[in-house]
Amino acid sequence: MIKVILWDIDGTLLNFTKVENYAMKKCFEMFDMGVCTDEMVERYAAVNKKYWERLERGELTKAQILTGRFREFFRGEGLPGENAEAFNKEYQVRLGDKAFFNDNGEELVIKLKAKVKQYAVTNGTLTAQRGKLAKSGLDKLLDGVFISDEIGIEKPNAGFFDYVFCELAKGEDYEKNEILIIGDSLTSDIQGGNNAGILCCWYNPAGNTNTKGLRIDYEIRNLQEVEEIITGMKL
Ligand SMILES: [Mg+2]
Incomplete structure (x- = not known):
């Protein structure tokens, strides 16, 4: 039993999909990074999934995946990646909004x-x-x-x-x-x-x-x- x-x-x-979509768009707004489309969130989600799997396999630390995923995503979108750490920090807070x-x-x-x-x-x-x-x-x-x-x-x-x-x-x-x-x-x-x-x-x-x-x-x-x-x- x-x-x-x-x-x-x-x-x-x-x-998670809904709150991820909300938090990404909110952070783009807050960091004045232009419009974040649904397609961009989907591309981010794919990068994010790959990074969590690397954590599960013990290849990267938590700190490395948290900023690494945003660096890779920003690079792929042709966006500057230097605020990846601050962006991640804000993103964690926004994930708790809804x-x-x-x-x-x-x-x-x-x-x-x-x-x-x-x-x-x-x-x-x-x-x-x-x-x-x-x-x-x-x-x-x-x-x-x-x-x-x-x-x-x-x-x-x-x-x-x-x-x-x-x-x-x-x-x-x-x-x-x-x-x-x-x-x-x-x-x-x-x-x-x-x-x-x-x-x-x-x-x-x-x-x-x-x-x-x-x-x-x-x-x-x-x-x-x-x-x-x-x-x-x-x-
Ligand atoms: Mg799960």
């Missing part, structure tokens, strides 16, 4: 409170994550929040999950098969769940293919399906 859910935040409970739930995720979290403990497990920066967790109300709805920036280790590393398990054990002892991670990323959430030996639920709204050969215990297109997993209706 599942007793604990570890929720990924960006791209899972919260819609929060949009996927699939009525808020209602789901509230409904599940009676059945399971729920925690956030998120990479990303302290500023952005604290901001969006407060903005969405998730900081109050969830039983706790684990941000890699505070722990000093990122998903998918087993060390990140060891820290989480240590903290959970202060309240109650759980078996690994009583803990379920739910996330949209194969490389951080599902790889992390595999490394940690817990149950894995891949949130895959686009219907992508599992190219990594990872163990996936549940695959869902809509977050509302989580209720069936918890009540044992979904196998």
Whole structure:
């Protein structure tokens, strides 16, 4: 029986695409860099994804990816890159300005409170994550929040999950098969769940293919399906 859910935040409970689009355009405005189109945000998002994967593989540090992604993106757009560091700093703040739930995720979290403990497990920066967790109300709805920036280790590393398990054990002892991670990323959430030996639920709204050969215990297109997993209706 599942007793604990570890929720990924960006791209899972919260819609990251919308807030990314907002924050990029806002920062372009603030830094007087001209118009940022939807296409530009899409090109940035592709660069950003590549950089986070490099962090997950341990090739770059968090500080390197945060400014590196903007430097590369600006260069590609023919924009000056010297303000990449300041731009990133402001961008982190703006990411916390707004929060949009996927699939009525808020209602789901509230409904599940009676059945399971729920925690956030998120990479990303302290500023952005604290901001969006407060903005969405998730900081109050969830039983706790684990941000890699505070722990000093990122998903998918087993060390990140060891820290989480240590903290959970202060309240109650759980078996690994009583803990379920739910996330949209194969490389951080599902790889992390595999490394940690817990149950894995891949949130895959686009219907992508599992190219990594990872163990996936549940695959869902809509977050509302989580209720069936918890009540044992979904196998
Ligand atoms: Mg995610």
